[in-house]
Each structure stands twice: as C-alpha cells, then as structure tokens.
Amino acid sequence: MNQQTENIIDIRNLSRHFGNKAALQDVTLQIPRGKVFGVVGENGAGKTTLIKHILGLLKAKQGSVSVFGMDPVQQPRRVLSRIGYLSEQPDYPEWMTVTQFTNYMAAFYETWDRRYATELLEMMNVDPSKKIGELSKGQQARVGLCAAQAHRPELLLLDEPSSGLDPVARNEILSAVIRTVSNEGRSVLLSSHLLDEVERVSDHLVFFSQGSMVLSEPMEAVLSKHHQVIVRFAGSLPWQKIPGVFKASEANSEWQVFGYGEMEASIHGLRNLGAEILEQRLLSLNEAFLARSQSRLPLREAA
C-alpha cells in the first residue's frame, strides 16, 4: 500500500453558503494517511463547516467530499465507524455513569476495544463509576477523548478540543494526537485556536480566512517562510512593491515588515528600496497567524 498517495479525505471545490454569507469558498483539500493536519482560522472562518461536511452532517451542495473513498452522507455508518470525533462542547447523556456511557458507545462501533477504553480512562484518572453530569469539564473531555479513540479510528477529528480546558487535559489531548499518528496509517485533523499546540504536533497547516483556504502547506515550510524584517526608512515605505511582503507598519521611522517566502528575497527587495536592515527573524505560528489575520491581502509568495 502506498501510504504517501492514499488520501483518506478528498475534498474538491467545496463551497457552502448560509444565506448571503459564504461559509466555504472553493475549498480543495486532500489529507493523506499518517499525517496530522492542523486547521486554524478566526471564528467563523469555515473550520467547523468543513468538519461537518466530513462527518456527513452537511451535504456537499457545490463540489464534492469523499472520506475513505465514500460519500459520508450516502454511507454514514461505514464512514463514521472509522472516525473518532471530539468537539468543544460534547453532548453526552449526563445521567449515565462513565461505564454505562462506554458500554453504550461500544454498541455503535464494531471495532470498540473495551480493554483499551478501560486503559485510557485509567491513564487519564477518570472514575468510571461517576455520573457524567457530576464530572468537571476537563473530566468530561477525557471521557470524550476515550470515546473518540477506543474504536481505534483511522481518522481522529478534533474540533477545538482544548477550549477552556486545564493544561493537564490539553496535554492529554496532544498525547492522543501523537499516539494516533504514531499508529501506522492513522490521521488526525485538529482544529484549534491554540497555535502553539498546533505548531507542535502538526505535519501540515491549513489556514482558513472568511471561508477560503488561504494557505495549505507543510508545517516546516510555514515556519521557515514567514518572516519579519525591521528596517529604518524615512517616509512612506513602498513595501507593496516587494513580492511576498504582505504587511508593514511604521513607528519612529522603523518599519516592521512581514513577508512570506524566502527571507533573503524580502531583504534584497527592502535594500533595493533604500531601507537599512536592522533585524530579521522567522516567525512562530502564533506570530504568523496574527500578522496574517490583520492583513486582508491575497497571498503572494516571494519567488
């Protein structure tokens, strides 16, 4: 089996409108086996709409969605049985004990591994005799994490799983991501606002803005291409002339210039404009995200 080329998710030209608002615009995305895909974007950028299409909760009206080679709306059982899903606000029956709940989940999944479920709960220090309604938010998330993993899914789908959780619970989620991808051939799609975490665990980054996928690149490329150069320049710096530069701001004749692509190319362009280079560095994912979020320019990469 060629793991490099086999895509477990294949989305082509997917668009979705809610009223006048474009929630997704012409999104094409393939996710191969064995990779962690980090999905980032501001609230309302389209991340959850995308995930709902993958789960078959929304039907593709324009474009196509294929998961494990199937249409998730046509074959929900066969698709969902191979996905583990955890959302920000899991909706679990509060009156059930944890054990009752895992037994209930086991009935849905042929591949449910009871021993593994017990192991996971023990590892995360969840008391299986407690009622779900009595658990803290962090403990409930752990139950959700167990429910998303115990059938050993080929795809783990995490939609803002860490929001509002304590650091220990957040680390357990990251642990689950690493464990999933370490298991040959399993993939993870992680949508999160916690960019440090996305940076740590992702192989590939997908960036949504206002329904469009504005960036889809290996994480290593994202981190080695986003850069900041600080220059001295009197007057108005015509930074728009430099390919790859997408944002610049001035304070006391020092300009902060943000670029995407080869840092040397940006520096060269700035020198040609007569700017004096003071500082240069690569950005973290968090910094790159902030710089881009405030910029509405289409992306052009420096040659």
Added chain:
Amino acid sequence: MNLHLTQHSGVPPYLQIVTQIKQLISAGRLEADQELLPIRVLAEKLLVNPNTVARAYRELEAAGWVYTRRGAGSFVAPGTTSLSAEKCMKQIRERVTSLLAEAEHMNVSTKDLIQLVREIDNERKKGE
C-alpha cells in the same frame, strides 16, 4: 533521557532535541552504544510530532553522534564524534562566538569567562 522543550525560545523543537541529546552524550549521561528512546516514545513524552523527533535523530546521525541499526533503533555512537577535525573546530567556533556575544550582553568580561571555563573544566576532571 530527560529532555525539556521550551516554546517561544525561537529555537525550533527539533534543534532543541538535537542540542540536548548532544549535551547528554557530552556529559556522559548517555553512554556509548546506549539506545535512544524510540521516536514514538520520545514524541509522546515531549508532545511533538514524531517527524520532529525523527528529524532530530537524522541530524544527530548525519553529524556522527548517533548510529542507526535497521529495525533496531538509534544508538549513541562510541568514542568521539566521527566528524573531521575541521568540522569540529567550526562547530565549536560557532558556539564560542555566540557564548562571547551573550557574555558581552550580560557584562561578563572575556577574562572572567576564561576563568569560568577553567573552573568548570577542573570540576569536570575531578568528577572523572
């Protein structure tokens, strides 16, 4: 094999792993022919993508600090590094240059720094 990753340091995680393993080997806390933690185990411990650890191990191997046996894992290379003397000097030179810059920034004189190097070296030799 205790490693610690810091975020916001500006140093990419794979490089932090490389540096810390080199330090563990230099300090004798990892011995020749000792097996490094398997990639998956270290990845889960550090909560980073397994490819990040794999990249660090590859770099260590390329630099002669570690050797790999197919299907068995990665091991600490015996003896000193297999790098050429010239390459070793180049790497040391880079480290010393950045150390000097740091010392200058902290108002530590070069004289005090040399004194410190001697002291630490003596301590190490006593420990042996």
